[in-house]
Amino acid sequence: MTNSNPIERLLKRGWTLTIAALLSLVAVYVRVVYFTPVESTQGPAQKIFYVHVPSAWAALVAFAVTGIVSLLYLKRRDEKLDTIGAASAEVGLVFGAVMLTTGPIWGKVIWGAWWAWDAKLTSTLFLYILFVGYVVLRGAVVDPEMRARFSAVVGILALILVPFIYFSVNMFRTLHPEPPVLRSGGPALPGSMLLTLMLSVVVFSVLYVGFLMVRYSLSVLKDLREKRAADGIS
Amino acid sequence: MGYPDNAIYAIVGYVVTTSILVGYAVVLFLRTRKEQRAQR
Numbered sequence: 001m002t003n004s005n006p007i008e009r010l011l012k013r014g015w016t017l018t019i020a021a022l023l024s025l026v027a028v029y030v031r032v033v034y035f036t037p038v039e040s041t042q043g044p045a046q047k048i049f050y051v052h053v054p055s056a057w058a059a060l061v062a063f064a065v066t067g068i069v070s071l072l073y074l075k076r077r078d079e080k081l082d083t084i085g086a087a088s089a090e091v092g093l094v095f096g097a098v099m100l101t102t103g104p105i106w107g108k109v110i111w112g113a114w115w116a117w118d119a120k121l122t123s124t125l126f127l128y129i130l131f132v133g134y135v136v137l138r139g140a141v142v143d144p145e146m147r148a149r150f151s152a153v154v155g156i157l158a159l160i161l162v163p164f165i166y167f168s169v170n171m172f173r174t175l176h177p178e179p180p181v182l183r184s185g186g187p188a189l190p191g192s193m194l195l196t197l198m199l200s201v202v203v204f205s206v207l208y209v210g211f212l213m214v215r216y217s218l219s220v221l222k223d224l225r226e227k228r229a230a231d232g233i234s
Numbered sequence: 235m236g237y238p239d240n241a242i243y244a245i246v247g248y249v250v251t252t253s254i255l256v257g258y259a260v261v262l263f264l265r266t267r268k269e270q271r272a273q274r
Contacts, residue, residue, distance in 0.1 A: 011266065018259055025255070029248065043238035048247035055251065094258045101254070102247045109243050207255065214262050221269050 007220050014213025021207035028200045036196045045109040048102050050196055053180065054204035055098035056124075060162055062092030062208060063131060067159020070152035082148035083223070085155055087215035089134050091208060096128045111175055119172035123165045130158045 032050045039046035065088040073081040103121070104114040115121065134154045141147035169178050180189055180197065187194055 015266070018262070022256065022259060025252075038237055040237070042240075044241035045238070045243040045247075047244045051247060051251045091258075094254060098251050098254050101250045105243050105247045105250070109238075109240050211258065211262065214266065218262070218265050218269055221273065225269075225272055 007217050007224075010213055011217035011221070014210050014215075014217055017206055017210030018214060019210075021203055021210050024203045024206070028196070028203050031196050031199065036192055037190070039193075042110055045106060048106040049180075050200045052099060052102040052106055053197060054200040055095045055102065057201055058204045058208040059092050059095035059099050060165065061205070062088045062095060062212075063127060063158060064162045065212075066092065066131075066134070066155045067162065070155030070159070073148060073152045074156075079144070079148065080220075082152065083219045084212075084216055085152065086135075086138055087212055087219060089131050089155070090215055091211040093128070093131055093135065094211065095204070095208065096131070100125065100128060107175075116175045118174040118176060119168040120165060120174050120176040123161060123168055127158060127161045127165060130154065130161070134158065 028050065032047050036047070036050070038044055066085045069081045069085040069088070072078075073085065107116070108114050134151055137154060138147055138151050141150055166179070168174060169176055178188075180187060180194075189197065
């Protein structure tokens with residue numbers, strides 16, 4: 001890979017971050033298994049918490065980024081913003097898949113059920129489906145300007161759901177617990193568990209940024225190549 | 235110790251997480267290689 005242009009440099013940096021984050025994830029796993037105590041009532045299954053919460057964090061950040069850049073796109077009509085929004089939505093679906101699979105596995109242990117149709121779980125599932133729709137919509141609309149405009153509207157509508165999901169545990173009677181760190185009365189975890197959780201959140205955040213940089217760079221490189229090909233034909 | 239014997243759920247959770255994240259990294263790697271070939 002040459003470093004001749006800024007996008008190729010961004011792609012290379014994205015890969016560096018991604019690989020560093022994946023290796024750090026192994027270190028987080030080691031800390032979870034060997035250096036973090038087992039929760040006394042839930043047992044070892046509670047350790048799903050250290051990937052479920054960070055993946056939910058990364059997914060919600062990714063979806064919020066898509067919503068915010070969608071708002072900015074409608075104001076500025078800068079196609080870079082549209083490309084960032086699309087990349088973040090796809091990466092958000094990946095972290096969302098982790099959140100929506102680890103949640104039910106943990107739920108089966110502590111609730112005795114894989115799923116509950118309560119406010120938090122249901123609205124999270126709707127958000128995920130909305131972003132699947134966002135990606136499908138982008139694949140279905142050929143005109144780039146129209147695609148960017150339509151998907152920006154979906155991104156903004158989905159953004160409204162993000163704070164609703166976060167605060168739903170305070171607004172409704174729900175099985176899902178309150179956020180473990182950013183909650184009224186401060187973090188509800190012993191120090192060693194909190195440190196493991198925070199390390200995992202940092203690693204998932206870096207992984208999100210790495211994935212986003214790679215995905216964005218690939219989209220820009222593809223667009224540039226297609227424009228060059230179209231210019232060559234015309 | 236008296237802990238519930240449910241480590242299998244944690245193991246499945248971590249296997250699923252790793253598979254999804256590494257799987258997506260592999261997809262991005264293949265897309266990168268394809269794009270680099272197309273650029274040449």
